Amino acid sequence: MTSLTKGNIREKEKIKRLYGIALGLLIIVHITSCSSKHKEGHPDSVEQIETFHMHEYGICIDSLNVNRYKIKKGDCLASILTGLGFTSTTSDKISQTVSPYYSPSKLQIGNTYAAITTQDSTSxxxxxxFEKSKTEYVVVDLSSENIKAYEGEKPITLQRKYIEGTITSSLWNAIIDAGVHPLLALKLSDLYAWQIDFFDIKKGDSFRLMYDEAYIDDTTFVDIASIEGAVFTHQGKAYCAIPFKQDSVREYFDEEGNSLRKEFLKSPLDFFRITSRFTNSRYHPILKRYRAHHGVDYAAPVGTPVKTIGDGVVIEKGYQQNGGGNYLKVKHNSMYTTTYMHLSRFAKGINKGSFVKQGDIIAYVGSTGLSTGPHLDFRVYKNNQPINPLTMESPPSLPVKPELKDSFLVVRDKVLRQLDSFQQSTRLYASMPDSLTQEDL
Incomplete structure (x- = not known):
């Protein structure tokens, strides 16, 4: 008899024991219930009636009706209130009351709003x-003469989940094939962005991880709350991700306590003055019109050294005809790239395909392209989308502190044990015959 068959037998015996325990508990509950019924006629017995109330948005709705609507294209707060039958005077009061909590300009198509009415003929x-998101909402209280507004949040519950898989084409497809929300693929690639280039993962790479999903009322999925531990095997090497908090910051570390992330430099220049910030609408001094400026302009003298903010590979070098002048683009990992524009010249040895280390001088400030003076136009892209370099997250790359190392090791061992336990349970379940029925228990 193979160990697999023995495992199946042990698993069935375990299920039988659990079934017997559950049956015994049901019998006890039944006996207790019957005993209580016999005591109902006793003069010393006290009848206790437990009252349940229905609540929604923190409001007791026992004697109220909840009418839900969706914000449609063309809706605004004024039209919504008019459609609900409010006078212009009352609509103005409601608008003024709700604005500090939820600006009328931020109403989004598809969001829900509700009118909670009395159950009598007047309704x-x-x-x-007004629901601001899946969990956040604003209540306007009209039950008294003084209109009031306040914010609320739906209670969230977390459900621990486990998944493992082997990649045949891409991480995204592996997650989808496992029947898991695709957001998990993004979170996992973000977690390992510094260790693994997910555009270069190989067939046969594998992963296993446990994570928490957030739900409303235990049924409505909200988000992937967090990854609670992972092991990603890439080209035969296992990369662990252990969550641990130090200095009030929750980060992920490898088995030795080294941070999975690397820190970016705060700026590509040592001496500078910011003359233009990240914005979706900036007046261009040469083109004489407003357009997006998805970068930060640093004014500095011609020839000021420009440094790369992190390790990476130069993927573009040349002259931008659309106004950027001499420019370089550096790919730091599968998620982040940076662009440096209006350069006077490039550093010696910097070519397309060159590997650069954090702090290396890659070019020099200039005024090439559409420029009114010497400056560096610096841009950061995350997943090919521009982000604000001044506010982007740049988590610490420090390892676990020596004084916290013992605590980290306890957490690490617990996480790895849980992953192993999930893996064993998953494989045992997968190996159980499909024909196993209640009679087998």
Whole structure:
């Protein structure tokens, strides 16, 4: 008999024991219930009636009706309130009351709003609720003469999940094939962005991880709350991700306690003055019109050294005809790239394909292209989308502190044990015959 068959037998015996325990508990509950019924006629017995109330948005709705609507294209707060039957005077009061909590300009198509009314023939609106997101909402209390507004949040519950898989084409497809929300693929690639180039993962690479999903009322999925531990095997090497908090910051570390992330330099220049910031609408001094400026301009003298903010590979070098002048683009990992524009010249040895280390001088400030003076136009892209270099997250790359190392090792061992336990349970379940029925228990 193989160990696999023995495992199946042990698993079935375990299920039988659990089934017997559950049956015994049911019998006890039944006996207790019957005993209580016999005591109902006893003069010393006290009848206790437990009252349950229905709540929604933190409001008791026992005697109210909840009417839900969706914000449609062309809707604004004024039209919504008019459609609900409010006068212009009352609409103005509601708008003024709700604005500090939820600006009327931020109403989004598809979001829900609700009118909570009395159940009598008048159907007076007692409360208005505007959902800002899946979990956040604003309540407008109309039940008294003084209109009030306040914010609320739906309670969230977390459910621990486990997944493992082997990649045949891409991480995204492997996650989808496993029936998991695709957001998990993005979070996992973000987690390992410094260790693994997910555009170069190989067939046969594998992963296993446990994570928490956030739900409303235990049924409505909200988000992938967090990854609670992972092992990604890439080209035969296992990369562990252990969550651990130090200095009030929760980060991920490898088995030895080294941070999985590397820190970016705060700026590509040592001496500078910011003359233009990241914005979706900036007046261009040469083109004489407004357009997006998805970067930061650093004014500095011609010839000021420009440094790369992190390790990477130069993937573009040349002259931009659309106004950027001499420019370089550096790919740091599968997620981040940076662009340096209006350069006067490039550093010696910097070519397409060159590997650069954090702090290396890659070029010099200039005024090439559409420029009114010497400066560096610096841009950062995350997943090919521009982000603000001044506010982007740049987590510490420090390892676990020596005084916290013992605590980290305890957490590491616990996480790895849980992953192993999940893996064993998953494989045992997968090996159980499909024909296993209640009679087998």
């Amino acid at each position: 007076n609106i007692e409360y208005l609720v």
